Amino acid sequence: MAEVKVMSYAHGNQLRDMTGSTPGDIAQELELSLSGVAIYVGSSEAKVDTSLADGNIVSFQRAKVTSGK
Secondary structure, three states: OEEEEEEEHHHOOOOEEEEEOOHHHHHHHHOOOOOOEEEEEOOEEEOOOOOOOOOOEEEEEEOOOOOOO
């Protein structure tokens, strides 16, 4: 398990210390639905099963919505 900093739109974008192996682990601990959510590790978009390392910054942000014609 990695010691990471986590920021989530659902928790006021406040940075907090957490432990987890993947963003999916973190989301589960936060009870955060990943529907319509973009996950970032550092400045790169990540997948729910991306491996985390100590010191990573994990961010859960609302995904951009694009309207159809």
